[in-house]
Amino acid sequence: MVADVKSALKEFSALLGEEHLTTDAATCSTCAVDGKVPRLIVYPSTAEEVAAVLKLAADSGFALIPFRNRTKLDIGNPPERYDMGLSLKGMNNVWHYEPADLTISVEPGLKLKELQHLVARDRLWLPLDPAGDGQASLGGIVAANASGPLRHAYGSPRDMVLGMKIATVQGKIIKTGGRVVKNVAGYDLGKLLIGSYGTLGVIVEVSLKLFPLPGRRETFILQPGNLGIARDLRRRILESPLSPLRMVLLVASAGTKLRVDAPRAFDSSRLEMCIDAGGSDSMLMRIRTMLEGIAKELAVPFESCNAQDAENTWVHASDFRRWIGEGHPQAIVLKICLPISASEQFLSMAQQEAENAKARMAAMSLLGVGIVYVAVLDSLGAADGEHLTRRLKHSAENLGGVLIVEQCPLELKMRLDVWGEPKDDYEIMRKLKMAWDSRRTLAPGRMIGRI
Amino acid sequence: MKSPPLIRELVRATNTEAVLWRAEDLLLYEYDALSVMRQPEAVVFPTTTEEVVRVVGIAAQQGVSVIPRGAGTGLSGGATVAERGILIALSRMNKIVEIDLENQRARVQPGVVNLDLSRAVEDAGYYFAPDPSSQKACTLGGNVAENSGGPHTLAYGVTTHHALGLEIVLSDGDVIHTGAKFWDRPGYDLTGVVVGSEGTLGIVTEITVRLCRLPEAVKTLLAIFDRVLDATRTVAAITARGITPAALEMMDGFTLRAVEAATGAGYPIDSAAVLLIEVEGLREAVEEQAQAIEAVCRENSAREVRCARSEEERALLWKGRKNAFGALGRIAPNYYVQDGVIPRTRLPEMLEFTAEVEKRYALRIGNIFHAGDGNLHPLIMFDARDRSECERVVRAARDLIAKCVEMGGSITGEHGVGVEKNELMPLIFSEDDLEMQRRIKGVFNPSGLFNPGKVLPTGKMCGELRIQIGAGA
Numbered sequence: 001m002v003a004d005v006k007s008a009l010k011e012f013s014a015l016l017g018e019e020h021l022t023t024d025a026a027t028c029s030t031c032a033v034d035g036k037v038p039r040l041i042v043y044p045s046t047a048e049e050v051a052a053v054l055k056l057a058a059d060s061g062f063a064l065i066p067f068r069n070r071t072k073l074d075i076g077n078p079p080e081r082y083d084m085g086l087s088l089k090g091m092n093n094v095w096h097y098e099p100a101d102l103t104i105s106v107e108p109g110l111k112l113k114e115l116q117h118l119v120a121r122d123r124l125w126l127p128l129d130p131a132g133d134g135q136a137s138l139g140g141i142v143a144a145n146a147s148g149p150l151r152h153a154y155g156s157p158r159d160m161v162l163g164m165k166i167a168t169v170q171g172k173i174i175k176t177g178g179r180v181v182k183n184v185a186g187y188d189l190g191k192l193l194i195g196s197y198g199t200l201g202v203i204v205e206v207s208l209k210l211f212p213l214p215g216r217r218e219t220f221i222l223q224p225g226n227l228g229i230a231r232d233l234r235r236r237i238l239e240s241p242l243s244p245l246r247m248v249l250l251v252a253s254a255g256t257k258l259r260v261d262a263p264r265a266f267d268s269s270r271l272e273m274c275i276d277a278g279g280s281d282s283m284l285m286r287i288r289t290m291l292e293g294i295a296k297e298l299a300v301p302f303e304s305c306n307a308q309d310a311e312n313t314w315v316h317a318s319d320f321r322r323w324i325g326e327g328h329p330q331a332i333v334l335k336i337c338l339p340i341s342a343s344e345q346f347l348s349m350a351q352q353e354a355e356n357a358k359a360r361m362a363a364m365s366l367l368g369v370g371i372v373y374v375a376v377l378d379s380l381g382a383a384d385g386e387h388l389t390r391r392l393k394h395s396a397e398n399l400g401g402v403l404i405v406e407q408c409p410l411e412l413k414m415r416l417d418v419w420g421e422p423k424d425d426y427e428i429m430r431k432l433k434m435a436w437d438s439r440r441t442l443a444p445g446r447m448i449g450r451i
Numbered sequence: 452m453k454s455p456p457l458i459r460e461l462v463r464a465t466n467t468e469a470v471l472w473r474a475e476d477l478l479l480y481e482y483d484a485l486s487v488m489r490q491p492e493a494v495v496f497p498t499t500t501e502e503v504v505r506v507v508g509i510a511a512q513q514g515v516s517v518i519p520r521g522a523g524t525g526l527s528g529g530a531t532v533a534e535r536g537i538l539i540a541l542s543r544m545n546k547i548v549e550i551d552l553e554n555q556r557a558r559v560q561p562g563v564v565n566l567d568l569s570r571a572v573e574d575a576g577y578y579f580a581p582d583p584s585s586q587k588a589c590t591l592g593g594n595v596a597e598n599s600g601g602p603h604t605l606a607y608g609v610t611t612h613h614a615l616g617l618e619i620v621l622s623d624g625d626v627i628h629t630g631a632k633f634w635d636r637p638g639y640d641l642t643g644v645v646v647g648s649e650g651t652l653g654i655v656t657e658i659t660v661r662l663c664r665l666p667e668a669v670k671t672l673l674a675i676f677d678r679v680l681d682a683t684r685t686v687a688a689i690t691a692r693g694i695t696p697a698a699l700e701m702m703d704g705f706t707l708r709a710v711e712a713a714t715g716a717g718y719p720i721d722s723a724a725v726l727l728i729e730v731e732g733l734r735e736a737v738e739e740q741a742q743a744i745e746a747v748c749r750e751n752s753a754r755e756v757r758c759a760r761s762e763e764e765r766a767l768l769w770k771g772r773k774n775a776f777g778a779l780g781r782i783a784p785n786y787y788v789q790d791g792v793i794p795r796t797r798l799p800e801m802l803e804f805t806a807e808v809e810k811r812y813a814l815r816i817g818n819i820f821h822a823g824d825g826n827l828h829p830l831i832m833f834d835a836r837d838r839s840e841c842e843r844v845v846r847a848a849r850d851l852i853a854k855c856v857e858m859g860g861s862i863t864g865e866h867g868v869g870v871e872k873n874e875l876m877p878l879i880f881s882e883d884d885l886e887m888q889r890r891i892k893g894v895f896n897p898s899g900l901f902n903p904g905k906v907l908p909t910g911k912m913c914g915e916l917r918i919q920i921g922a923g924a
Contacts, residue, residue, distance in 0.1 A: 098794065098796065099691070100687045100690060100691050100795075100796045101687075101690075101794040101795055101796050101825075102690060103794070123693055145635070145640075155608075155612070156634070156635075158640070158643065159608060159612055168887065170883075172883040172886075172887075173883075174881070174883050174884045174887050175879075175880065175881070175884050176884070178792075178859070178860065178861050178879070179794065179859050180792040180793065180794055180824075180825055180859070180860050180861055180864070181792075181795075181824050181825065182600055182604070182609065182792050182821070182824045182825070182826045182861075182864035182865060183792055183861040183863070183864060184597065184598045184609075184647050184861075184863050184864065184865055184866075184867055184868070185861050185862050185863050185868055185872075185876065185879055185880075186868065186876060186880060186884075186885075186888050186906065186907075187644060187647070187648055187652075187888045187891050187892070187906070188598075188611065188643055188644060188646070188647050188648075189644070189887060189888065189891065191611070191640045191642075191643025191644055191646075192639055192640060192643070192644050192891070194640060194643070195635075195639070195640055196639055200639075211695070212693035212694070212695065213693070215693075235553070238555075238664075239576070239664075241664070241666070241667035241732075241733055242733070243664075243732065243733070279733075279735075279736060280735065280736070280739055282735040282739065283733055283735045283736050283739075285735075286733060286734075286735050287733075335635075337631075337633045337634055337635045337636065338633050339551070339554040339556070339632055339633055340553065340554045340555065341553040341554050369634060370554070370633050370634060371634065371635065400632065400633070401633050402631075402633070402636060402637065404635075404637055419637035419638070420637060422638070423628065424625075424626070424627045424628055425627040425628060425629050425638070425641055426638070427625075427627075428621075428627060428641060428894060428895065429638050429639045429641065431894040432639060432891070432894050433639075435890040435891070435893060435894050436887070436890065447637075447638065447639075448637045448638040449638075
């Protein structure tokens, strides 16, 4: 931080009003990122205020991290500098909602749960179920391109964002895309912001595509005896005309009791494949018959869940990270992105590596997407944790994928780049960062290559 | 006269068969599907990424710009030469490098024709979802440049939703690889920025795409209306019923009479408008959705709702729709197709406005559009020999686009900005917005070598549609 903190504080105060900022140590410490505590939190309530804050921060040499409910703040490398937090909790407006057009434009602080509630009355939804149990804000979800099991059928925020307004460190509010579902005017800057984790600009409004809610839902549980059978099941289902909404494989080491109210599967060494289907009665009947047939052929136990168990299963699966985290604060949570065909093989390697390290593990695989979340539950110490993480990273890369460390003790985080090594497109990424944020005001050091 | 040293160097970088430079050979390359621009200095047909790198190096050294081109089917002048330059025609880089069905991916060179990819995987039950009307000819490289859509993008999204990774030659000759075969590679989504950048950021030399499963069942309905208004109202009513068809297209009476005359697909020539609606998926879902759609059409005064009874009938209806531009070409000596987007609920209002514009400028306008997306393609008929008519055409087109913007829409939904609409960009973007776009271009293409004079406004013809309409639109 630059020398003249006091005068900068005065300027922020003049800009937002004293009641919209705090330097209270206790409050600031709740917004710490990887052990770094900001000196100041600001609470702007308009897009213009956000833009002004960004410019002032840049001019003052402050480093800033934007957030709302802090559900994803532990993802990323430790910030190189972190002087102030920018909370978007004062920005929850819905600016535009047209059910017949299936579009909505909202401010970044609006929680996913609030949005779902609003549009459900028109039998619509935003088919996203990222971690955070609906508490995550739309701004954060888009900035992290966060998704959950529903990604199988609907894709990620990248597929749903129609346009956005972005506040930049130049103090401007810029627009990209729009509110219509098709638009190819100009460069798609929105894509750049989606998944940029607040390192290029702050999303101050986002327009999204909505979808009709499926008529009825039913969850089916299949219990393949081993990963080989799970792979056969996955192949059979993906090659069939069935198009489930969600399809995950849950894996846990023997004796891993994660939470008392968790679905049964996680209390054992069995595998569970959970499939969520939606549609009319006749569609669900057909899906059930077909799934049952496939299960029978492969001699896999099959059942349909009651509504309560189904709800429970998906709430936990969506919020895998927190679910694991609650009983295991030292857990290492890894996200592995792979070609679809490699997930079972990776899981098998991960089980072996965890066993070698004498650590219990739990995993959730988005079978049709190629994304696997692995949690190593026992505290391993930084050296062993690093060893295991590097082994798994090596396995992921051998299978043609990458490994991202989403959560781990700080000591371990200091030893590696959580995103993995940059590749031949890194130089362009670095230049883009410098073109938009030349003083590295926004979350410096957090993205790949500590950009 | 041509510059022989340039040609010699290009030949050395590739081979004699790979370079066209005689005036008569270059004639064809003055055009794309929009308009005629200037003649390129040469057209080079590389077959490898290395050749592209060499050609880019020579162009940079000689100070001529480089314009990538696929099949030249673009509708906004993107693949034509705006400033002195050479065309890199990627049509000979047409190999499907890899098909990986279990992972639902294919890796292709940019010159692969859109439909050829779907054909290569259809027996295994897969296809490539974006289906522009020119899909028999247009290339995947062109689709990436333009972020192409098509009728079925209503349910499946446009090219950007199906392109996962790119190999790109940059203006300094560096080759980078964006994205991956898998989702969520860490870092900024450069693939997402380059898709739709119209050849102004780099030359794409390889593309990794997603393949989709062919649906189990498909049903194609033709809803026939005596009033245009009823057809447009039906569009929003279908969505409001919670149905997302795979495609939802509209043609007005004028257009479908031309289509019927050209293809004999069975379109009712005495109607005011038709909706061509397709539903796909599980047999049960298709059946139920088709019934629901039929009910909605009837509630909105459809005269008749037909269902294609065979694959042949279905194919014929689509042939009619996909060849509609050509069919209208039989009616007047020239036509100019516009591409605007509006929120789909505003369709009735937009159609009324189009009728007003028709009257105001004494022109004939055919209405054909991806109704489900709110993506309009008004076709303005004219005779290029009539100067006054040409002027009216441009004014009418500009009014239509301005109306789209006023309704909260966009100046282009799938045809791109190119040279046609770059001066219209200020209609939807502020100077600040454009400045951030310029910075993106400055990072990828700092020397301005690639496709100059496209996408971003040049400031030379403020607020004007740029089409040399007398010349062959």
